Amino acid sequence: MEKKTNQTIFSIFSLLLLFSSCVSAQLRTGFYQNSCPNVESIVRNAVRQKFQQTFVTAPATLRLFFHDCFVQLNTMFNRHGLSQTDMIALSGAHTLGFAHCGKFSNRIYNFSPRTRIDPSLNSGYALQLRQMCPQRVDPRIAINMDPTTPRTFDNAYFKNLQQGKGLFTSDQVLFTDQRSRATVNSFANSETAFRQAFVSAITKLGRVGVKTGNAGEIRRDCSRFN
Numbered sequence: 001m002e003k004k005t006n007q008t009i010f011s012i013f014s015l016l017l018l019f020s021s022c023v024s025a026q027l028r029t030g031f032y033q034n035s036c037p038n039v040e041s042i043v044r045n046a047v048r049q050k051f052q053q054t055f056v057t058a059p060a061t062l063r064l065f066f067h068d069c070f071v072q073l074n075t076m077f078n079r080h081g082l083s084q085t086d087m088i089a090l091s092g093a094h095t096l097g098f099a100h101c102g103k104f105s106n107r108i109y110n111f112s113p114r115t116r117i118d119p120s121l122n123s124g125y126a127l128q129l130r131q132m133c134p135q136r137v138d139p140r141i142a143i144n145m146d147p148t149t150p151r152t153f154d155n156a157y158f159k160n161l162q163q164g165k166g167l168f169t170s171d172q173v174l175f176t177d178q179r180s181r182a183t184v185n186s187f188a189n190s191e192t193a194f195r196q197a198f199v200s201a202i203t204k205l206g207r208v209g210v211k212t213g214n215a216g217e218i219r220r221d222c223s224r225f226n
Helices: 002-020 039-053 057-063 074-079 084-095 105-109 123-132 156-162 169-176 178-189 191-207
Strands: 098-100 142-144
Touching: 039 057, 074 084, 084 156, 084 169, 084 178, 084 191, 105 123, 156 169, 156 178, 169 178, 178 191
Parallel strands: none
Antiparallel strands: 098 142
């Protein structure tokens, strides 16, 4: 199963590598044909090797492209040419990776003055989270964001939302909000639809803020300006 997951993430990353090379007339496929003719295969092989060495590389690679806080703002997404569907698809990256208990403890211990547990949270899942993250737990403790298939890039994240098992409030709101529920249901019902939407969305995100022409420079050394 882990091998299948690594192959899936690797395939997505390879697509990103190829798509991102076509974002402008300057950045194009074959740009490094003379200076480094094998650059894409070099990067591809390095990523494949790293995936095989440690699973955490998979979610870490996804996090390179976007920050969780960015994914939750519709207006910011629209400003950069991404849609609500793109936002929901990118949120599906939470099917991989882990989170420290302190990032969601308010949902299971101190949600509001009236209720300790977030009512949108599945009660059984909430108790499970309390067992894994007791109060005053070691802050280094982390749990899987996807409680069902944490090492597989699939559409289980959206199925979890249907059951009230979104780890973060920003996850679960995608299902409780009527404006996004239909898309969540669509991705939960079709892994193919989710994968296609995810590749499209993360490709768009990879193009945000790319400098072209005289706005930027191609560095001779990636660690500093020319």
